[in-house]
Structure formats: structure tokens, C-alpha cells
Amino acid sequence: MxxxxxxxxxxxxxxxxxxxxxxxxxxxxxPAPGKVRVPLAQHIGAPAKAVVAKKDEVKKGQVIGEPQGFVSAAIHSPVSGKVVEVKEHPHIFGRPTLCVVIENDGNEEWAEGMGxxxxxxxxxxxxxxxxxxxxxxxxxxxxxxxxxxxxxxxxxxxxxxxxxxxxxxxxxxxxxxxxxxxxxxxxxxxxxxxxxxxxxxxxxxxxxxxxxxxxxxxxxxxxxxxxxxxxxxxxxxxxxxxxxxxxxxxxxxxxxxxxxxxxxxxxxxxxxxxxxxxxxxxxxxxxxxxxxxxxxxxxxxxxxxxxxxxxxxxxxxxxxxxxxxxxxxxxxxxxxxxxxxxxxxxxxxxxxxxxxxxxxxxxxxxxxRPDVSRACIRCGKCVDVCSQAIMPQTLSILAEAERFDLVEGYDIDNCILCGSCSYVCPSKRPIVHLIEWARGALGAIRRKKAEEQKV
Ligand code: SF4
Ligand code: SF4
The missing domain is CATH 3.40.50.11540 (NADH-ubiquinone oxidoreductase 51kDa subunit)
Structure with a gap:
């Protein structure tokens, strides 16, 4: 086309x-950072496992985290320098995540065979x-x-x-x-x-x-x-x-x-x-x-x-x-x-x-300014804009009622978390956040069920 x-x-x-x-x-x-803080979880899948420790010298491009399984990714040092700690630090998703902190020596010295x-x-x-x-x-x-x-x-x-x-x-x-x-x-x-x-x-x-x-x-x-x-x-x-x-x-x-x-x-x-x-x-x-x-x-x-x-x-x-x-x-x-x-x-x-x-x-x-969220007025605008043809208002109401047992039947897995529904909602409802939360809860229910079936 x-x-x-x-x-x-x-x-x-x-x-x-x-x-x-x-x-x-x-x-x-x-600007060249004096220190870099490299998270070991930067991808979908299992976080990488640190393969360096405090005081190790590293080269630019050297592996500092090895992938754990097929759906995982290697992590490399962006600088040459010295590892000063391997420790949990704040991360974009809100939870602390294990990071490798490296002091940059400014030499930009590549690991062998790179660059x-x-x-x-x-x-x-x-x-x-x-x-x-x-x-x-x-x-x-x-x-x-x-x-x-x-x-x-x-x-x-x-x-x-x-x-x-x-x-x-x-x-x-x-x-x-x-x-x-x-x-x-x-x-x-x-x-x-x-x-x-x-x-x-x-x-x-x-x-x-x-x-x-x-x-x-x-x-x-x-x-x-x-x-x-x-x-x-x-x-x-x-x-x-x-x-x-x-x-x-x-x-x-x-x-x-x-x-x-x-x-x-x-x-x-x-x-x-x-x-x-x-x-x-x-x-x-x-x-x-x-x-x-x-x-x-x-x-x-x-x-x-x-x-x-x-x-x-x-x-x-x-x-x-x-x-x-x-x-x-x-x-x-x-x-x-x-x-x-x-x-x-x-x-x-x-x-x-x-x-x-x-x-x-x-x-x-x-x-x-923080949005003040109000009740759904059933205007249907969120349904009109949802490119995944699901019913955002119903999912958000089910999430508020904590009816996580029902959200699967309303195609929650098909939501791409694009935020279009929240964007058009005249009641300023945090629809996408509610869906995300319900999806997390549903995931926990599924994992529990799978564990029970194994026993
Ligand atoms: S966030 Fe989900 S429910 Fe909302 S418009 Fe996007 S795909 Fe549809
Ligand atoms: S756009 Fe907001 S108020 Fe309108 S139906 Fe959807 S959730 Fe309800």
C-alpha cells in the first residue's frame, strides 16, 4: 500500500x-556524566544478572549484566571506568531496581573488538x-x-x-x-x-x-x-x-x-x-x-x-x-x-x-493542575476513540469495584494502554490507570491459579 x-x-x-x-x-x-547508573531491568522479560562487582574496572561496551533466559537482554557499560556499587535505586516504574553504578574515567575506552x-x-x-x-x-x-x-x-x-x-x-x-x-x-x-x-x-x-x-x-x-x-x-x-x-x-x-x-x-x-x-x-x-x-x-x-x-x-x-x-x-x-x-x-x-x-x-x-475525577456520565466518547474496540468505561468501573474476575471478559488484555480514552473523558476519569491496575490484579489471579493447578 x-x-x-x-x-x-x-x-x-x-x-x-x-x-x-x-x-x-x-x-x-x-554532557558526559561523572557517574552512570545503569539499571539491570530495562526491557520486557527477566532482568539481567550483574556480572561485575564494586571496584571492578570496566571498558565501554563491556557486558555488566547477563540476560536471564531467552526473553531478557544483556546490559553493557556505556563508559570506561570503575564500578562503585551494585545496588537498588529508584527506577522509572516506581519500584527500586538493581543498578550498576560506574564512575566515568572519561577515556571512552572500548572493550575489545568494538567500535x-x-x-x-x-x-x-x-x-x-x-x-x-x-x-x-x-x-x-x-x-x-x-x-x-x-x-x-x-x-x-x-x-x-x-x-x-x-x-x-x-x-x-x-x-x-x-x-x-x-x-x-x-x-x-x-x-x-x-x-x-x-x-x-x-x-x-x-x-x-x-x-x-x-x-x-x-x-x-x-x-x-x-x-x-x-x-x-x-x-x-x-x-x-x-x-x-x-x-x-x-x-x-x-x-x-x-x-x-x-x-x-x-x-x-x-x-x-x-x-x-x-x-x-x-x-x-x-x-x-x-x-x-x-x-x-x-x-x-x-x-x-x-x-x-x-x-x-x-x-x-x-x-x-x-x-x-x-x-x-x-x-x-x-x-x-x-x-x-x-x-x-x-x-x-x-x-x-x-x-x-x-x-x-x-x-x-x-x-x-491535578485533575479532579468525577463519575462516568456514560457519554461514550472513550468507546468512540478506542482503536482496540473495547469498552474503556466498563473496564474502569469494574476496576473501581475491584471486580477483577470480570475484566477478562471485557477484553482487558487487548488494551494497548494508549491513553486515548483518558484524554477525551469529560469526567477526567483516570481510565488508563484503572485498566493498568486491574490488569496487574488479573495477572496476580492468573499466576495464583497456575500455581494451584501445578499442586
Ligand atoms: S488505553 Fe486501552 S481502553 Fe483506552 S483507548 Fe487505549 S486501547 Fe482503548
Ligand atoms: S468518556 Fe468518561 S464519562 Fe464518557 S463514557 Fe467514557 S468514562 Fe464515562
């Missing part, structure tokens, strides 16, 4: 995109590529943080026909993917081609929202030169256009089935012949496969009404958010901090959090 007509999906919302705060600012290297010139990898077998991606600890950098080597290892019965590279960046305010496509289109496209080749997909499509015409032009021009059969498709500007299932639908018309019950699901893009990877992930795959560089840095937008000098930083994983906020000059009247975008990001009470692999933005706002 290539062409110039914007493509889209049913439902969704149109928040103001607010990209003007930061989209014109080129990527700049974030050289790109090698020709055209003869590598898919298995070798997947091994390099796994060794580099690559995870979905659009925020999902699902280990990339797992996505690339789809079983033979699910052949991948289309590799989709996600350059949508539909969250308001965020511009890290936009700048990456403008400034490093070749790195993205070469990584995309490695991904396509690994899964043997016939088509390679890069989807970008129509509010980034310069990025669309740059990616098309570069693709013409180095990858002429890649399709760069302009998508309608609508939230959550960049969500995996919505993007697949917009580009192929295929629907990833809803996981109606655990025994029938979960369903993934591979079940409809698709692989989706973010543009940042594609660029990281290029580095990992051609230069053996692990995922130790990423682009982070620091933006919002609460900063004087918005930025798109290239920041080392483990860099304290405080350092980025200082460089972007936080206004004294700023009163809200969100890690991620305003729709799916996580509000934080403190900036004492390090940059992680899935963090695309730091949003600082002024004038934010």
Missing part, C-alpha cells in the same frame, strides 16, 4: 502535536545476525523495550512478509525519531535492510506521520540512492498511529487478533506476517551487526513548556535525568515531570532516575 495518500486506522484522537518546541534542534551530545569501522555483513546468515543483536542487548527503542532478538526469531510456521520500520512518533512533543531520520537516514535504512533480510520479508516499509514532511523527503531521497525497493509511506496524523497493531493495520489492512483468553493468545505481529521495529532500533541494529556496538546510548528529547532550551540529546544509558534537565534549563515555575510523552509517559515525583533504553523523551510542563 505504498503511495502518497495518508493511511490510518479506526478510532484514535487528535491531540495538538506540540512538536514545534524541539523539532528544529539538531541532536547534540549530552571499529563497519564491516560488510551481506554474507551473514540470519542466525549470526540474531546472535549479534542479542549480544548487543538491543530492545525496542520506541518505548516497548521488547528484546529485538526474540522478535527476529519467529517460528517457521509464521513467515514474515512485511518488515515495518516505525518512524511515526505520534506522541505529542517527542522529536527524537524525527531528528534521527533527518540526520542519520542511512544508518536507519541500512539497519532496516538488515532486519528485513534477517526475517526474509519481501517488503520493507517505513511508516512516517504526515507532520514530518522533511523526514519523509529525506528518507525517500536516501532510500532512492541506497535501498530503492524500500517504501516510505506517509501516514495520517492521529494518535496512536505509532502503536504496533494500529501501524500494521494502517499499512496492510491486517488485524492482529485480540488475546481474548490466555489459552488463545497472546497474538503478535508475526501471526499476521509482520515485523515492526522502531527507527531507533533499526539504527542500533546497524551498529550492533556491522560494528559490534551494544545499545549504550540513545536519543532523548527534553522538551515542554517547563524548559527554556529544549534539546534532542544523544545520551548515554544511565545518565542522570537531572543532568539533561540542567542542560535544557528548567524554568522555576515548572511543576510536572513526565518520562516519555504526555499520552503514555510516566509522571515522576523526582528526577532521580537514569536514562534507559526505552526512554525517548523527558517532558517538563508548567501550569499542570
Amino acid at each position: 505504498a503511495g502518497s495518500m495518508p493511511c490510518t486506522f479506526p478510532g484514535g484522537v487528535h491531540p495538538k502535536d506540540c512538536k514545534e518546541f524541539s523539532r528544529e534542534f539538531p541532536i547534540e551530545v549530552a 571499529g569501522d563497519p564491516e560488510d555483513v551481506s554474507a551473514l546468515e540470519p542466525k549470526e545476525i540474531i546472535d549479534r543483536v542479542a549480544a548487543a542487548g538491543i530492545v525496542g527503542m520506541g518505548g516497548a523495550t521488547f528484546p529485538t532478538h526474540v522478535k527476529l526469531s519467529s517460528p517457521k510456521e509464521y513467515p514474515i512478509e512485511i518488515a515495518i520500520i516505525n518512524g511515526v512518533e505520534c506522541e505529542p512533543f517527542l522529536t527524537s525519531d524525527h531528528r534521527l531520520m533527518l540526520e542519520e537516514p542511512e544508518r536507519v535504512l541500512r539497519g532496516a535492510e538488515i532486519l528485513r533480510r534477517t526475517v526474509n520479508a519481501k517488503r520493507l516499509v517505513i511508516g512516517i506521520e504526515a507532520n514530518k514532511p522533511d523526514a519523509i523527503g529525506k528518507m525517500r531521497d536516501t532510500a532512492k540512492e541506497i535501498l530503492p525497493d524500500a517504501e516510505v509511506v506517509e501516514l495520517h496524523v492521529k494518535y496512536p498511529q505509532g502503536a504496533e497493531k494500529q501501524l500494521i493495520y494502517a499499512l496492510t489492512g491486517r488485524e492482529v487478533p485480540a488475546p481474548r483468553a490466555p489459552k488463545f493468545g497472546p497474538y503478535f505481529p508475526m501471526h499476521v506476517g509482520a515485523l515492526v521495529q522502531n527507527v531507533g532500533t533499526a539504527a542500533a541494529v546497524y551498529d550492533a551487526v556491522t560494528r559490534r556496538i551494544p545499545l549504550i546510548e540513545r536519543i532523548v528529547t527534553v522538551t515542554g513548556t517547563g524548559v527554556e532550551s529544549p534539546k534532542n540529546f544523544r545520551a548515554k544509558i544511565g545518565t542522570p535525568i537531572e543532568a539533561l534537565l540542567e542542560a535544557a534549563k528548567v524554568r522555576p515555575e515548572a511543576n510536572k515531570l513526565i518520562l516519555g510523552g504526555p499520552m503514555m509517559g510516566l509522571a515522576q515525583g523526582s528526577p532521580d532516575i537514569p536514562v534507559n533504553k526505552g526512554m525517548s523523551g523527558v517532558l517538563v510542563l508548567t501550569g499542570a
Whole structure:
């Protein structure tokens, strides 16, 4: 479905995109941190296990955390220096998480075999590529943080026909993917081609929202030169256009089935012949496969009404958010901090959090007041915008009543936590938070049942 007509999906919302705060600012290297604090849990799946201890000397790119099982990811040191502690510290999800804290010696000394010139990898077998991606600890950098080597290892019965590279960046305010496509289109496209080749997909499509015409032009021009059969498709500007299932639908018309019950699901893009990877992930795959560089840095937008000098930083994983906020000059009247975008990001009470692999933005706002939530007036607006065709109001009411036994029947597993329902609710109900909470409670019930069945 290539062409110039914007493509889209049913439902969704149109928040103001607010990209003007930061989209014109080129990527700049974030100030070198004196210390990095690298969490061992930065991905979906089992946290990595620390393989270094206090006082160990480490090189840049050295493994400091080994994956625990297939759905897990390796963690590497973003600097050369000395480990000063391996200890629990605050994390983006609110719970303290084990982190490796490393004093940066400033020498940027690479571990052996890393960081050289790109090698020709055209003869590598898919298995070798997947091994390099796994060794580099690559995870979905659009925020999902699902280990990339797992996505690339789809079983033979699910052949991948289309590799989709996600350059949508539909969250308001965020511009890290936009700048990456403008400034490093070749790195993205070469990584995309490695991904396509690994899964043997016939088509390679890069989807970008129509509010980034310069990025669309740059990616098309570069693709013409180095990858002429890649399709760069302009998508309608609508939230959550960049969500995996919505993007697949917009580009192929295929629907990833809803996981109606655990025994029938979960369903993934591979079940409809698709692989989706973010543009940042594609660029990281290029580095990992051609230069053996692990995922130790990423682009982070620091933006919002609460900063004087918005930025798109290239920041080392483990860099304290405080350092980025200082460089972007936080206004004294700023009163809200969100890690991620305003729709799916996580509000934080403190900036004492390090940059992680899935963090695309730091949003600082002024004038934010706590919303006063009221009862549901059954207006149906949340149902109209839900692109997953579920009933957000019913789920939120069931969650409030703690009827976790009923939420499964209302498709709670199919919610992608996009926040569109909360965004349109005139009663300011925290629908998405209630759904998230109910999902956690349902997970605990399922685990308990599974344990009981084992006995
Ligand atoms: S119910 Fe879930 S998928 Fe539907 S709009 Fe709300 S957060 Fe998004
Ligand atoms: S939008 Fe809010 S008030 Fe309207 S039906 Fe949904 S939950 Fe109720």
C-alpha cells in the first residue's frame, strides 16, 4: 500500500502535536556524566544478572549484566571506568531496581573488538545476525523495550512478509525519531535492510506521520540512492498511529487478533506476517551487526513548556535525568515531570532516575493542575476513540469495584494502554490507570491459579 495518500486506522484522537518546541534542534551530545547508573531491568522479560562487582574496572561496551533466559537482554557499560556499587535505586516504574553504578574515567575506552569501522555483513546468515543483536542487548527503542532478538526469531510456521520500520512518533512533543531520520537516514535504512533480510520479508516499509514532511523527503531521497525497493509511506496524523497493531493495520489492512483468553493468545505481529521495529532500533541494529556496538546510548528529547532550551540529546544509558534537565534549563515555575510523552509517559515525583533504553523523551510542563475525577456520565466518547474496540468505561468501573474476575471478559488484555480514552473523558476519569491496575490484579489471579493447578 505504498503511495502518497495518508493511511490510518479506526478510532484514535487528535491531540495538538506540540512538536514545534524541539523539532528544529539538531541532536547534540549530552554532557558526559561523572557517574552512570545503569539499571539491570530495562526491557520486557527477566532482568539481567550483574556480572561485575564494586571496584571492578570496566571498558565501554563491556557486558555488566547477563540476560536471564531467552526473553531478557544483556546490559553493557556505556563508559570506561570503575564500578562503585551494585545496588537498588529508584527506577522509572516506581519500584527500586538493581543498578550498576560506574564512575566515568572519561577515556571512552572500548572493550575489545568494538567500535571499529563497519564491516560488510551481506554474507551473514540470519542466525549470526540474531546472535549479534542479542549480544548487543538491543530492545525496542520506541518505548516497548521488547528484546529485538526474540522478535527476529519467529517460528517457521509464521513467515514474515512485511518488515515495518516505525518512524511515526505520534506522541505529542517527542522529536527524537524525527531528528534521527533527518540526520542519520542511512544508518536507519541500512539497519532496516538488515532486519528485513534477517526475517526474509519481501517488503520493507517505513511508516512516517504526515507532520514530518522533511523526514519523509529525506528518507525517500536516501532510500532512492541506497535501498530503492524500500517504501516510505506517509501516514495520517492521529494518535496512536505509532502503536504496533494500529501501524500494521494502517499499512496492510491486517488485524492482529485480540488475546481474548490466555489459552488463545497472546497474538503478535508475526501471526499476521509482520515485523515492526522502531527507527531507533533499526539504527542500533546497524551498529550492533556491522560494528559490534551494544545499545549504550540513545536519543532523548527534553522538551515542554517547563524548559527554556529544549534539546534532542544523544545520551548515554544511565545518565542522570537531572543532568539533561540542567542542560535544557528548567524554568522555576515548572511543576510536572513526565518520562516519555504526555499520552503514555510516566509522571515522576523526582528526577532521580537514569536514562534507559526505552526512554525517548523527558517532558517538563508548567501550569499542570491535578485533575479532579468525577463519575462516568456514560457519554461514550472513550468507546468512540478506542482503536482496540473495547469498552474503556466498563473496564474502569469494574476496576473501581475491584471486580477483577470480570475484566477478562471485557477484553482487558487487548488494551494497548494508549491513553486515548483518558484524554477525551469529560469526567477526567483516570481510565488508563484503572485498566493498568486491574490488569496487574488479573495477572496476580492468573499466576495464583497456575500455581494451584501445578499442586
Ligand atoms: S481502553 Fe486501552 S486501547 Fe482503548 S483507548 Fe483506552 S488505553 Fe487505549
Ligand atoms: S468518556 Fe468518561 S464519562 Fe464518557 S463514557 Fe467514557 S468514562 Fe464515562
